[in-house]
Amino acid sequence: MADPLDDFIDAAARALSLPLKEDWKPAVKANLDVTLKYAAFVAEFELPDDAEPAPVFKS
Amino acid sequence: MPNLRPSSSPDSATDMAWSTAAEIAAAVAAGTTTATAVVDQALARVAKLNPILNAFTAVTAARAQSRASAIDSARDKSKLPLAGVPFAVKNLFDVAGIVTTAGSKINRGNASADRDCPLIERLEAAGAILVGALNMGEYAYDFTGENVHDGPSRNPHDRSRMTGGSSGGSGGAVAGGMVPFALGSDTNGSIRVPSSLCGIFGLKPTYGRLTRARTFPFVFSLDHLGPFARSVRDLALTYDAMQGPAEGDAACAERPVEPVTQELDRGTSGLRIATAAGYFRKGAFPEAIEALEGIAKALNVKEKVEFPEAARARAAAYLITATEGAALHLDRLRARPADFDPAVRDRLLAGAMVPSALVVKAQVFRRWYRERILELFEHVDAILAPATPCTAPKIGQTAFVLDGQEVPVRPNLGIYTQPISFIGLPVVAVPVPLKPLPIGVQIIAPPWREDIALRVAHALEQMGIVAASRPTGLEGEKLREHTS
Numbered sequence: 024m025a026d027p028l029d030d031f032i033d034a035a036a037r038a039l040s041l042p043l044k045e046d047w048k049p050a051v052k053a054n055l056d057v058t059l060k061y062a063a064f065v066a067e068f069e070l071p072d073d074a075e076p077a078p079v080f081k082s
Numbered sequence: 083m084p085n086l087r088p089s090s091s092p093d094s095a096t097d098m099a100w101s102t103a104a105e106i107a108a109a110v111a112a113g114t115t116t117a118t119a120v121v122d123q124a125l126a127r128v129a130k131l132n133p134i135l136n137a138f139t140a141v142t143a144a145r146a147q148s149r150a151s152a153i154d155s156a157r158d159k160s161k162l163p164l165a166g167v168p169f170a171v172k173n174l175f176d177v178a179g180i181v182t183t184a185g186s187k188i189n190r191g192n193a194s195a196d197r198d199c200p201l202i203e204r205l206e207a208a209g210a211i212l213v214g215a216l217n218m219g220e221y222a223y224d225f226t227g228e229n230v231h232d233g234p235s236r237n238p239h240d241r242s243r244m245t246g247g248s249s250g251g252s253g254g255a256v257a258g259g260m261v262p263f264a265l266g267s268d269t270n271g272s273i274r275v276p277s278s279l280c281g282i283f284g285l286k287p288t289y290g291r292l293t294r295a296r297t298f299p300f301v302f303s304l305d306h307l308g309p310f311a312r313s314v315r316d317l318a319l320t321y322d323a324m325q326g327p328a329e330g331d332a333a334c335a336e337r338p339v340e341p342v343t344q345e346l347d348r349g350t351s352g353l354r355i356a357t358a359a360g361y362f363r364k365g366a367f368p369e370a371i372e373a374l375e376g377i378a379k380a381l382n383v384k385e386k387v388e389f390p391e392a393a394r395a396r397a398a399a400y401l402i403t404a405t406e407g408a409a410l411h412l413d414r415l416r417a418r419p420a421d422f423d424p425a426v427r428d429r430l431l432a433g434a435m436v437p438s439a440l441v442v443k444a445q446v447f448r449r450w451y452r453e454r455i456l457e458l459f460e461h462v463d464a465i466l467a468p469a470t471p472c473t474a475p476k477i478g479q480t481a482f483v484l485d486g487q488e489v490p491v492r493p494n495l496g497i498y499t500q501p502i503s504f505i506g507l508p509v510v511a512v513p514v515p516l517k518p519l520p521i522g523v524q525i526i527a528p529p530w531r532e533d534i535a536l537r538v539a540h541a542l543e544q545m546g547i548v549a550a551s552r553p554t555g556l557e558g559e560k561l562r563e564h565t566s
Contacts, residue, residue: 035435042419047428054432058404061397062440065447068394076445077452077505078303 028052028059098123099259100552103167103316106262107209110166111159117150117166117211124168124213128260131556135236137245137254139173140180141214149211162209163319163343171265172249173215174222174298175199175307184298185218185248187231187421188414199296201265201307201324208323213261216251220423222267222300223407223430224248225275225495226477230423234477237280238553239519243474246279246495248272249310253280256310258556263311263320267297269304270399271469271499274524277310277511278469279495281520282550283539284310285317288529289506290335292321293328301406302333303445304399304503312550314540317510318343321532342533346540353534356385358467358526361392362498365484367472373514373521374468380547381538387465390454391447395501398444398451400493404433405441425492452505459528464538468498469511469522502526510535512542515551523548 032052036043043051098106098120109115125143132138150166159165171177174184176195183189197203202212217235219227227235227250235250237243238258245253249266253276256264266273268286277284285308292307299305309320325339357378363371377383389395408415408430415434419427458465471484471494481488484497502509507529511522527535542548 032435036431039434040416041431041434042416043431044419047419047424047431050424050428051431051435054404054429055435058401058432058436059440061400062436062444065394065398065401066440066443068391068447068450070446070450074446075449076442077448078445 028056099127100312101262102313103164103262103311103319104313106167107163107165110153111162117153118147120166121146121150121168121211121213124261128213131258131260134241134556135238135254135258135260136233137216137235137251137258137260138170138214139183139217139232139251142177142180142212146211146213149206153209153211159209164205164323165209167210167263168213168261169205169210169263169265170212170214170216170252170255170261171202172218172252172267174218174267175202175215175265176296177202177212177215180215182298184222185220185229185232188418189298195296197296200293200328204324205320210323216249216255216264218251219248220426221407221411222248222269222272223426224492225271226250226492227253227276228477236477237474238556239281240474242476243519244279244477246276246470246474249276252276252310253282256280256312257282257550257553259552263309263316265307265309267300268306268308268503269301270403270503271496273308273310274469274499274509274511274522275495277513278522279474281513281515282310282312283314283317283513284308284511285321285532285536286503286509287321287532288508290333291337291508291530291532292324293331293334295328295331295334299410301403303402303406306503306506314510314536314543315343315346318346318536337530340530340533342536345533345537348537350381350538350541353463353538354461355381355383355464355466355538356387356462357383358389358465359386360388361501362389362467365471365497366468369473369516369521370468370471373516373523374466376514377466377512377523377542377547380542380545383466385462387458387462389458389501391451392501394447395451395504396497398447399500399504401436401441401444404429405436408433448504455505455507456528463527464534465526467502467524467526469524470495471497473516473519473521498524508532508535510539512539512548513550514547515549520551
């Protein structure tokens with residue numbers, strides 16, 4: 024079965040007009056895999072809906 | 083214990099390679115040497131050592147000599163705290179007349195900068211003299227000091243080893259005695275990692291303290307600028323000269339100049355100091371623990387504190403870095419992907435594909451984490467932590483074992499620095515001169531309290547526990563080419 028991350032990378036590269044040579048894909052995939060794992064680790068930390076992001080615009 | 087520098091004041095007949103900025107400025111002000119003599123010696127040393135250390139990517143000799151001549155004919159040299167002191171900057175700072183390459187091939191096609199960045203202007207107003215621009219990891223996305231376009235910066239203590247990055251040339255230039263101080267940038271650890279691996283002092287001030295105007299960015303949420311030096315007093319002198327708000331800099335705080343140099347001798351009396359436990363011990367090599375414990379013992383520190391969710395903070399910093407970095411370079415990724423360092427390009431391409439909802443989560447977590455760490459600082463004034471998990475790895479080394487797992491070197495040299503810069507805390511990295519290689523320890527203070535971190539660092543330096551040790555084997559070394 025195809026890895027859905029491969030499909031995601033191909034689709035994202037097309038949608039965002041990012042150049043992606045075939046031999047770059049393994050490294051891009053490895054990096055995206057690590058980044059998404061870190062992202063999931065952060066996202067699973069529960070915070071209330073009214074928690075503000077760190078940068079707050081001041082007019 | 084440490085091999086402390088000679089205390090003799092410099093004069094035109096003396097080797098000034100290991101003199102501090104304070105010593106040079108005092109000698110120039112007193113007339114026992116001239117700025118011209120100091121600059122000529124620095125330029126000669128750069129010419130001799132750069133083929134070995136690969137720290138400089140540009141040398142501004144004519145400009146430096148002209149500036150030195152102006153200092154020598156000035157009437158009020160004693161009012162200049164950095165009179166005649168040579169320095170150099172990572173090549174992401176704008177220097178009038180040269181291209182700000184930021185370690186890249188792509189930026190080489192840009193126009194030369196039409197004026198210096200404000201930090202250089204402020205240092206030169208205090209009497210310092212720019213002698214060149216320094217090697218760095220491409221676009222600052224690096225912890226090694228390696229660069230595929232310019233070749234690797236080399237560690238003065240062992241030329242087969244990394245300087246650390248991304249401010250690798252800054253570390254090598256100061257540790258090699260080419261200049262007494264240099265400037266670098268620190269997004270996730272790029273001042274503190276080279277300070278540790280090269281055995282010198284580094285200051286990463288509070289986020290927003292020093293202006294980033296007219297420097298090439300990397301991650302707007304996390305970028306800091308700061309000095310490297312071989313003494314704490316030099317960190318303080320140069321930092322004091324650079325403080326203050328700047329027009330046109332959205333991130334620079336509207337704070338008055340808060341000088342720290344006169345605070346250094348206050349010592350550590352009354353300061354509550356703790357060591358960081360938990361995350362900051364996990365994976366540390368024995369030398370990192372030895373250095374940390376030596377400092378804790380010297381300061382009689384018994385208390386330990388835990389940074390809550392430090393691993394998650396590091397993960398969030400990683401995510402924000404990859405995605406903001408990708409946003410900065412998106413057009414260049416589309417137009418000139420083959421001209422990037424592949425290791426940088428592949429991480430930026432991955433960063434460009436991360437859904438934005440996840441990045442916002444990281445920024446929300448960042449605020450939560452900041453609140454928890456500020457609570458820690460209600461009970462302590464300074465926290466000690468390792469700067470790097472190990473001493474300098476070999477150039478080209480791609481993996482090491484942390485906590486029983488083989489992991490890549492490049493991202494993991496910063497595991498102890500990332501959770502700190504993530505919320506912009508001020509840090510002084512201090513060098514513990516272990517043999518055969520030095521290693522650094524972070525002294526972390528609450529926001530806007532650089533003075534505390536510098537006081538602790540100065541006290542340790544006075545005790546002889548931390549020092550920038552002079553590398554062996556550089557003096558009299560024959561010129562030879564290194565292949566990268």
